[in-house]
Amino acid sequence: MAKEIATTPYTDQRPGTSGLRKKVPVFQQRHYVENFVQSIFDCLEDYQGQTLVVGGDGRYYNREAIQTILKIAAANGFGRAVVGRGGILSTPAVSALIRSIKAFGGIVLSASHNPGGPDGDFGIKYNVANGGPAPEKVTDAIYARTREIASFKIEEAPDVDIDALGAAQIGAMRVEIVDSVENYAALMQTLFDFDRIRDAFRAGFTIKFDAMSAVTGPYASAILEGMLGAAPGSVMHGEPLPDFGGHHPDPNLVHAAHLYDLAMSAKAPDLCAASDGDGDRNLIIGRNRFVTPSDSLAILAANAHLAPGYKNGVAGIARSMPTSAAADRVAEKLGIGIYETPTGWKFFGNLLDAGLVTICGEESAGTGSNHVREKDGLWAVLLWLDVLAARKQSVDAIVREHWATYGRNYYSRHDYEEVEADGANALIKTLRDGLPSLKGKTFGALEVRDADDFAYHDPVDGSDSRNQGVRVMFADGSRIVYRLSGTGTAGATLRVYIERYEADPARQFVETQAALADLVALSREIAGIERFTKRNAPSVIT
Structure with missing residues (x-):
């Protein structure tokens, strides 16, 4: 009643x-x-x-x-x-x-x-x-x-x-x-060549997938071990637990450091991967090669046609504004559209429904396609497996070849977690107020070409979204982006994104933080991060 x-x-x-x-x-x-x-x-x-x-x-x-x-x-x-x-x-x-x-x-x-x-x-x-x-x-x-x-x-x-x-x-x-699991697994079978991936496992391909005691465990166990024949034990922490076993279920290099260490060791499998609490994020690390989420998006878009579900190619690519421009270079070479949206998967929905894009991604380890209207961690792992099985190359070889073809976008995100909300809001307000005076300024060898607060006009429904992140863009193509995250539950999280493009293959193998060192220092100076947040270093660097 x-x-x-x-x-x-x-x-x-x-x-x-x-x-x-x-x-x-x-x-x-x-x-x-x-x-x-x-x-x-x-x-x-x-x-x-x-x-x-x-x-x-x-x-x-x-x-x-x-x-x-x-x-x-x-x-x-x-x-x-x-x-x-x-x-x-x-x-x-x-x-x-x-x-x-x-x-x-x-x-x-x-x-x-x-x-x-x-x-x-x-x-x-x-x-x-x-x-x-x-x-x-x-x-x-x-x-x-x-x-x-x-x-x-x-x-x-x-x-x-x-x-x-x-x-x-x-x-x-x-x-x-x-x-x-049943409905989802059936959908995956329509997208990927399960026989080809199964043959790769039979031939000795190895994987370690960490479900982080979260929701993806039953899906990964059923598909990777059950349907594709990965060795028993390939899925780690496969039982969903109410407290995620005490883990922080975020598949980044801090909370999944053990996977990174494994991938860089002499006992490394061919692929290490992970997903997060609700199964929409992913981590991809090959033997001796971590793949940034931004690079993963670009590489998957460039190779999606190898999977049966995408054999007719990619209609377009969408990325969130803070995500690196690596995917833009793929779209340009393929002659397809590239769309830059605010952070939040909901902004991709109209583009997907209108058929303007096929693959979408965010720098926060979220990648997906038009098969659903959410990012999808296990889908990304399966597409990597299909690409690896089709190309018969290692993750490292595919990444190196991609950089040689498209150039490398050095990219890093520095998170200042659970800072005082008042200080974080004051930092962003001060940045916004100072935007008009930033353009044309020089900081050493870096000249500010433009600075704005990103706004998005949806090409499908005509809606507008403003104040989506402060961008400082330099004449050499480098940029720094500042935004407050909407996914935390305590205080505020300031995210700072730093990016530099390198076309010269001889300069594409510098350690990321070293390649970005001057921009990292400048990101703290321009925003007065220590003054506003009372932090002299980020909580997490990815």
Whole structure:
């Protein structure tokens, strides 16, 4: 039986670039989840009788939130809910499932690469019918609704057994518990040459994939070891755990340093890879060769035609503004479009739906294609495997050949995590206020060609997004970008991106931080980073 329960608004439920993210105890507040979920449904139209997909990355509070969401969905008139067994669905798997069963939308429970556990992070994100994150006009409406909500509807019903495949009922809504991996694995088989990859494993190709005790474990185990024949034990930390086993499930060189060390050792497999908490990010390291996310995007775009699902080539490439321009050079050589968007996968959705692009990527280890409307960590690993099997070269050889053809974009991101928000905001404001005076300035051998606050005009729907990051661009093609991240839950995270292009093959093998040393120092000087953040060094360098 459905009830309407009075509630009072919370003032802190503004969705960020990837939904609403807070610490678990915040979500555990009375009616906090109910308010936000009801606000989502209040901003939707014509969903009565429709299908809603629900799933998450298995982090702490995932199961409790799913039960609440199902009961609210039933009370609000959804006719069917499809849930991954155990509440497990990776973010790309949610997108794939929405698209394949033509669901009205989906709710993803995840805080992506952020830590889990009782004192860790949690998140709720709404995805629309194309499988992608809700656009800003929808998230803005949801936030506005959260500030005025007075009641929510909820079905009084027992919890559903989400560990048993099959169907149940909540009020008039049918609840279907489905295999978390099956739909996604079937999609991957349409994109890649599984026989070719299987032959490579039979011939001795080796891989270590770290699922980081997060959502990708069941997918990687089923596909890499089960379907493709990688050696048993190729998948590490394959069981999703509510606290990710105490790991920080971010596949970067800090939190996956053990993979880097393995790849640089005498016992290195041919490929080391990892994914993050909700399965949408990736890490690629070949024997003695780390591949930056920006380079990975460019290399995959240049070689995608080798995979059956992309045999007709790439229509276009999209990258987030902070991502290096390596992909731009591939697009130019292929004679296809290149699109520079704000950070946030939702900005790629219109381009993908319009057929303007096939492959998209972000420097924060997110790469994907038009097969779903989310970035997809395991997809990126499978495409690398298919390219490696087709070319019969090592990761290092492919990277070197790519740089010789297109040039190398030296690139690094320096993160200042959990700094005081007031200081970080003051830093960005000071940078913005000083933009007019920066143009034409010289700093040693570097001359500022232009400086702006990036704004994006969507070529499909005509919408505009402003204040997306401060860019300082130099006459030699180098650049520094500053922006505040929208994915953290405490304080503020300042991200600083430093890039330099090198066309000369003889100068393409300098250590990255050494190649960027003058720009790194200048990035701190121009923004007054130490003064505003009280930090004399970044928390993480990638």
